[in-house]
Amino acid sequence: MNRTLTILLFGLLWVSCGQKLLEPPENLIPREKMAEILYHMALLDAIDNSHPQVLVENNIRVMPYLFDKYGVDSLQFVQSDLYYASVPEEYEKIYKAVEERLTRKRDSVSEAIRQGQSPAVDSLKTSQDQED
Template sequence: MKKALFLLVVLSWGCGQSAVEKPDNLIDEATMVDILYDLSVLEAMKTRDAKLSDNSSAGYVYKKYNIDSVQFAHSNQYYAAEIEKYRKIYEKVDARLQAEKTTADSLAKKEGRTTPTPPGDPGQIK
């Protein structure tokens, strides 16, 4: 019983505490969406072009937004601790990626090209 009570007190105290302090140079949510979108596109491009597979390519994104990897990491860590904010950020990133995919698929269809199916896509298995 004492263990259960102790665990309840610790969990209650822990839930009330912010796990990560807000960084002084926190990247605002809208910019974070833009950065994560660009990094996602960059990752997708890396699967197509081996020349982009080095780690320095993310530096181009950091330079574009006038940040460094430390500022990005601290901001990302902060938002990850604020799960609702983080979820909303990633929902916006996903919506942009889906819109871009829809546009690309539409253009490919107009030009009579087929869109590539990602490896491991369930639609490939027959």
């Protein structure tokens, strides 16, 4: 009896995990673009936490700036984020890509500092417009 119940529960769990929780929205942001948005969001958030005056001086409001830069709106972003969160494998791929880019950026800034160069805020702002 216990073995049958265990097999039945395992089978039910396996089938239910394979089902989509949400259907993709019509205007789903592609995975690569979503990773770009989240990468730049993390960079701007770090700048906002460490040097908030830089964003104020440059008149940058993070989310409106990102929505304009990537041609998305807040609803599209939220729906896409919610969809990707419902598909853990996809969400993990996005966040791993973001983490790898942030690590490369951190390492390049650390190397510049080690070499006695002062990474300018302007270069960080410019790097947002370039592919890493």
